Amino acid sequence: MAFMEISVVPLGTGQPGVGDFVADIIAHLRKEQIPHTLTDMGTIIEGEVEQLLALARTLHEMPFQRQVWRVVTHITIDDRRDKKVHLQDKIKAVSQRLS
Amino acid sequence: MAFMEISVVPLGTGQPGVGDFVADIIAHLRKEQIPHTLTDMGTIIEGEVEQLLALARTLHEMPFQRQVWRVVTHITIDDRRDKKVHLQDKIKAVSQRLS
């Protein structure tokens, strides 16, 4: 299992906010029942790398349906194969270390 | 006010885990009482750009104190000046849109 953080940024929209675009993404993840965490800077999703990149493809395409002509998408894949990790594990591990 | 997401990655440590390095960072933020959110992929901090980049300097330096010879640090600054935003605001706004 791996984690993907993804941030899909539409360019040239004429307004600084991107909330509608983020809402599209979260609505899709909820509909597809894909485990995720929305943060102030992107969305973190857990899964197999193959699935995660297929999902990135779908999410990257979404703003083009709202008359946007350029999208810049940042993706980080953190793929660890020596042990199973799940969303929130890292946060708990750090909290334990510091308590 | 702006947000910074930062991820400080030590290279060549000999082990896949980076929990000790993340704990150093969070311990520093707690000691300095800097508002932050730890996620599975990095740490998000709220502040003025000037302060955020000064803090990035400090956090980037920390792994070198643990006999690491190379550090790759990713920083994203999201700086919006048409309205005040705070940590968690974006998450609440998207939730409202979808409810």
Added chain:
Amino acid sequence: MAFMEISVVPLGTGQPGVGDFVADIIAHLRKEQIPHTLTDMGTIIEGEVEQLLALARTLHEMPFQRQVWRVVTHITIDDRRDKKVHLQDKIKAVSQRLS
């Protein structure tokens, strides 16, 4: 057409250098005759988003063949659909503006 910048970073290798891993990636791109630019910070590739993400999948997998247990891959997709762009176009355009 879109651009992808990709940086594939193996963690826990025991040495700060990553040249062998970068060479694996460039050898693959040359063998497959995929147009690319190697920079000091990553590799930039031109193509359709679908192909680019399939390629990202392949490149991300490569370090695991060298007994690495964790790989962090950063991908940026810049996808502009209002006009055709190719590698080096942006650099030429900026040079013209400044000359």
Added chain:
Amino acid sequence: MAFMEISVVPLGTGQPGVGDFVADIIAHLRKEQIPHTLTDMGTIIEGEVEQLLALARTLHEMPFQRQVWRVVTHITIDDRRDKKVHLQDKIKAVSQRLS
């Protein structure tokens, strides 16, 4: 010495192109005689971490002078202290390995 890759993206400009913003940045680097490489995806600069982050501060501020209200800046610092590295070294090293 370290490398910084920086990409400064203005949001909500009303047009997909960002060439004027990139030209501002390159004009500044030329005027200050700061060694850099412009790529299709960002700008790579060599220097001490302290200087690089101070420069990031300056470059991040530039789009706000063009009536932009939100800027998202991506910065990657690659800081290696076991040997001196300069712009283009990595590219030459990989070419030698593959020749």
